[in-house]
Amino acid sequence: MALIVVKDVHFAYDDSKFVLRGVNLEVKLGEVVTLLGPNGSGKTTLLRCIYKVLKPRIGCIYIDGKNILDLTSREIAKVISGVPQEHETTFPYRVIDVVVMGKTPFLDLFSAPSIKDYKVAKNILEKLGKAELAERPYTQISGGERQLVLIARALMQNPRVMLLDEPTKHLDIVNKMKVLSIIKKLAVEKRLAVLMTLHDPNEAIMFSDKIVLVKEGKVICSISSEELTAESLEKVYGMPFRLVKDGNVKTILPVLEYTV
Amino acid sequence: MLSKRNYYLILFSPIPVILVSLGVGRYPLHLMFKSFSLGETASFILFNIRLPRILLCALAGATLSVAGASLQSTLRNPLVSPYILGLSQGAAFGAALAMLLLPYSSYMIPILAFIFGFSAVILACSLARIRGGFSTVTVILAGVIVAAIFTALLSIVKFISDPYRLSGIVFWTMGGFYKASWDYLLLAAPGSVTGLTILFFLRWRLNVLSMGDEEAKLMGVNVYRERLLVLISATLACASVISVSGIVAWVGLIVPHIVRSLVGSDNKYLIPASAAFGASILVLTDDLCRSLFSFEIPISIVTTLVAAPYFIYLLRKVGGEWR
Numbered sequence: 001m002a003l004i005v006v007k008d009v010h011f012a013y014d015d016s017k018f019v020l021r022g023v024n025l026e027v028k029l030g031e032v033v034t035l036l037g038p039n040g041s042g043k044t045t046l047l048r049c050i051y052k053v054l055k056p057r058i059g060c061i062y063i064d065g066k067n068i069l070d071l072t073s074r075e076i077a078k079v080i081s082g083v084p085q086e087h088e089t090t091f092p093y094r095v096i097d098v099v100v101m102g103k104t105p106f107l108d109l110f111s112a113p114s115i116k117d118y119k120v121a122k123n124i125l126e127k128l129g130k131a132e133l134a135e136r137p138y139t140q141i142s143g144g145e146r147q148l149v150l151i152a153r154a155l156m157q158n159p160r161v162m163l164l165d166e167p168t169k170h171l172d173i174v175n176k177m178k179v180l181s182i183i184k185k186l187a188v189e190k191r192l193a194v195l196m197t198l199h200d201p202n203e204a205i206m207f208s209d210k211i212v213l214v215k216e217g218k219v220i221c222s223i224s225s226e227e228l229t230a231e232s233l234e235k236v237y238g239m240p241f242r243l244v245k246d247g248n249v250k251t252i253l254p255v256l257e258y259t260v
Numbered sequence: 261m262l263s264k265r266n267y268y269l270i271l272f273s274p275i276p277v278i279l280v281s282l283g284v285g286r287y288p289l290h291l292m293f294k295s296f297s298l299g300e301t302a303s304f305i306l307f308n309i310r311l312p313r314i315l316l317c318a319l320a321g322a323t324l325s326v327a328g329a330s331l332q333s334t335l336r337n338p339l340v341s342p343y344i345l346g347l348s349q350g351a352a353f354g355a356a357l358a359m360l361l362l363p364y365s366s367y368m369i370p371i372l373a374f375i376f377g378f379s380a381v382i383l384a385c386s387l388a389r390i391r392g393g394f395s396t397v398t399v400i401l402a403g404v405i406v407a408a409i410f411t412a413l414l415s416i417v418k419f420i421s422d423p424y425r426l427s428g429i430v431f432w433t434m435g436g437f438y439k440a441s442w443d444y445l446l447l448a449a450p451g452s453v454t455g456l457t458i459l460f461f462l463r464w465r466l467n468v469l470s471m472g473d474e475e476a477k478l479m480g481v482n483v484y485r486e487r488l489l490v491l492i493s494a495t496l497a498c499a500s501v502i503s504v505s506g507i508v509a510w511v512g513l514i515v516p517h518i519v520r521s522l523v524g525s526d527n528k529y530l531i532p533a534s535a536a537f538g539a540s541i542l543v544l545t546d547d548l549c550r551s552l553f554s555f556e557i558p559i560s561i562v563t564t565l566v567a568a569p570y571f572i573y574l575l576r577k578v579g580g581e582w583r
């Protein structure tokens with residue numbers, strides 16, 4: 001059964017222009033779905049609608065069969081966790097203090113995480129291979145390390161759905177592969193539904209079950225990752241691509257029309 | 261946390277500070293004891309003059325510091341404090357207005373101080389809110405505007421009140437504890453203890469609020485409601501104290517910074533440590549004010565002279581980190 005259902009969602013920040021124009025989408029249990037599309041096509045906006053930071057003008061979003069308009073932020077946070085595209089750091093909290101914040105939806109207004117929660121947080125950092133960061137101020141680590149810390153915080157929420165807005169941003173190639181593998185593994189093992197945005201079609205092919213191509217606030221097509229073709233990408237990005245096959249590894253390369 | 265030892269040292273610092281401060285004053289300690297019991301004058305000075313003054317000072321220091329730390333977290337802005345946001349000026353105006361309109365019902369002073377202090381906070385926050393967020397700069401600018409408005413309103417009250425009441429009203433603009441008594445303490449305590457208690461229990465939540473509206477919401481926080489609760493509690497606590505002490509500048513800004521550098525940013529430790537450190541530092545400052553010269557120095561003058569250079573140092577040292 002689909003865990004997230006997006007039905008005919010229209011959204012506009014101001015009345016002049018619709019940023020989302022009738023988006024339909026489904027994410028099932030244990031499935032990794034990637035949104036792929038040009039800058040400004042509305043990917044971040046769609047994710048924000050799903051975690052109810054923005055309210056669609058038209059259309060509905062269902063989580064586990066329930067309309068999100070009937071759920072509180074807390075009820076939503078018990079099911080969905082996420083990492084936004086941009087994070088502005090504030091006070092120099094320790095990394096472990098940031099990770100443990102993922103416990104928030106399960107705590108009352110007047111309580112704090114227990115020692116056990118700090119242990120869980122530490123385990124999650126360990127799984128991501130970043131246990132040594134725990135005591136460091138999170139304002140003084142690299143952008144990629146901070147990205148991992150925010151992913152750890154999202155995992156701390158013990159979610160059934162993860163919304164990740166460019167989870168590989170700032171990461172080096174090894175950490176990109178590592179993080180995406182972990183996400184993929186979690187989706188399979190813990191039966192998580194993952195909806196993320198990426199900018200690299202090859203990462204999308206490697207790690208997602210389904211790819212949703214987005215352009216100007218509309219879903220152009222929703223296909224399995226094997227079905228992604230150079231033509232479909234060209235339609236979305238307005239630029240030619242070439243598909244290279246090496247055994248059963250498929251790579252998509254942009255065709256440069258411009259010469260310097 | 262940076263250091264458990266620092267934390268406990270700070271937490272227990274008010275006890276020795278208060279004990280020592282009881283001995284500070286014009287009337288020397290060694291004259292207080294006739295054989296082994298206190299004389300009548302001495303016990304009056306000790307229990308009816310010094311003790312309430314010291315306790316009020318401690319309460320004010322704790323309140324302003326905790327309010328400062330809480331405001332900094334909820335508005336995710338390290339440069340904010342009750343004074344910079346205009347809360348203090350709003351509360352002082354409310355207190356002066358109560359004094360002008362209802363001179364014989366002193367319990368109205370903290371009530372009006374709260375009403376106008378809260379109006380100032382809400383005004384500053386709504387002026388500063390742009391595109392669903394608070395930017396560091398706009399909050400400060402909005403605070404400057406609101407503080408200016410309420411300072412002007414306070415001047416009007418000064419202008420139209422008679423010379424007798426004027427001295428009382430001038431008091432709120434300068435700040436001081438020389439009027440302290442058990443009555444004053446009783447006037448301030450209910451509001452400030454209530455506000456402090458709420459902020460104390462809410463303190464871990466401040467960490468999450470400081471991650472910004474969108475992320476806090478992602479973690480299930482009802483941002484609007486919880487921020488409002490923080491603002492109300494901080495205003496209640498500050499307005500109650502300001503009703504009896506006047507505006508004491510800078511404490512609420514500087515103390516959280518010093519404490520952050522000693523125990524770390526986690527509000528779970530920052531809030532209690534700020535309360536203790538604020539209490540100690542303000543009691544010590546007041547000791548200086550009443551013993552340095554043959555006359556009393558208004559406490560705000562001292563806090564400003566001490567805190568401003570520290571703040572400049574802070575701005576140079578870590579300003580870049582906070583953009």
Ligand SMILES: Nc1ncnc2c1ncn2[C@@H]1O[C@H](COP(=O)(O)OP(=O)(O)OP(=O)(O)O)[C@@H](O)[C@H]1O
Pocket residue numbers: 013014019037038039040041042043044045046085
């Ligand atoms: N807060 C906002 N107010 C007004 N318009 C906005 C706002 N945020 C985004 N937009 C507009 O909405 C459109 C979609 O933005 P969105 O951030 O969803 O794109 P995106 O697909 O995530 O792009 P990117 O790949 O660059 O992250 C853009 O045209 C952008 O200018």
Ligand SMILES: [Mg+2]
Pocket residue numbers: 043044045085165
């Ligand atoms: Mg985006």
